[in-house]
Amino acid sequence: MAEEVKLFGTWASVFSRRIEVALKLKGVQFEYIEENLSNKSPALLKYNPVHKKIPVLVHNGKPVAESLVILEYIDETWKHNPILPTDPYEKAMARFWAKYIDDKLWPAAREVAVSKGEEQKGVIEEIQKQLKTLESELKEKKFFGGQSLGFVDIAANIIVWLVVAQEALGMEILTEEKFPVLHGWYQRLVDDAVFKECMPPREQHLSFVKVRFGSSTPSK
């Protein structure tokens, strides 16, 4: 059966990039629709009436929203090249860490980009504590998912955003010296052929973050 797979996203969003990575890891063909978040399309509003947010995956006309929910849907629908472990306990651990990243790391990462001075220092300390926690989970593994990248690695693309933000905004958060284990993981992640394909163009991303969050902009 010919399948119709559409992804509504926006290029700078870590959340829509997650879905691209998963679809490409599975080799699923899809149509990507770039949304303008200040003028959302009627299709996006129709497919995600509850949150009116990207990403939305539409599979044969049926929409799924929320990036981690979409990742699980993709993994259960196209079963080859699994991104989640099959063992229930390992699967629970993967879900736990992905939720940790979304509930703890992402709000702090957003906060650090809009804060200044002492406040920013406090947020950086908070983020570094979280990164240490993630590092102690990673230990000597190549990826959170083991030998190849999986659910938590994909969710942890927020760390790639954080590294872009640290460069764009002149902060020092994740350095090789402070986080040797996580830094090694980061290098393997951005060097991964599929992941690399799904990263925003670096210069464009840097200047986007500078304009959006840099000190020259009056808006928070």
Place this chain on the structure above:
Amino acid sequence: MAEEVKLFGTWASVFSRRIEVALKLKGVQFEYIEENLSNKSPALLKYNPVHKKIPVLVHNGKPVAESLVILEYIDETWKHNPILPTDPYEKAMARFWAKYIDDKLWPAAREVAVSKGEEQKGVIEEIQKQLKTLESELKEKKFFGGQSLGFVDIAANIIVWLVVAQEALGMEILTEEKFPVLHGWYQRLVDDAVFKECMPPREQHLSFVKVRFGSSTPSK
């Protein structure tokens, strides 16, 4: 093999009650350990070092935290009497709604209990919008899970907490008149034999909410 299943919880928490419901629906024997949140046990801190929160399920010595993660773990470990659908799309929808309840309804429900006057009116309106959204998802179904209670019904036990809070604090949020569909669901839920067994004793719960959130208490 003799299994060891322990649940660390606290009686008034909707999140630990969720786990009790799931374990009882499955007929899994477990030991319940009541935690004192103002003096957490070394065991809880050992089993959930990241969040230091209840509920934690410990299965043969291995801990799982975060209530929705625990529910999925239970459903995958003891496969009879499933609480999640098997179809990937229906499963994604269940996850979407459970996440909606935790991300949107729970923060608003907490907020309504600590707010006053005009601010409280605003939060009540917000909650009622969310309840309408849930009602439009429920439609004519007996439970969110279909003919019997499932993942979303268990997650939606927050609504039962909300009904207790509305009575304890003299608010009008979920009435039969305003929410006929959801009110019918609420009645079926609290009449369900397993669910009923896992509800906090009503009078104790009412006075707990009054003391914790009532206007006579100075703390927020």
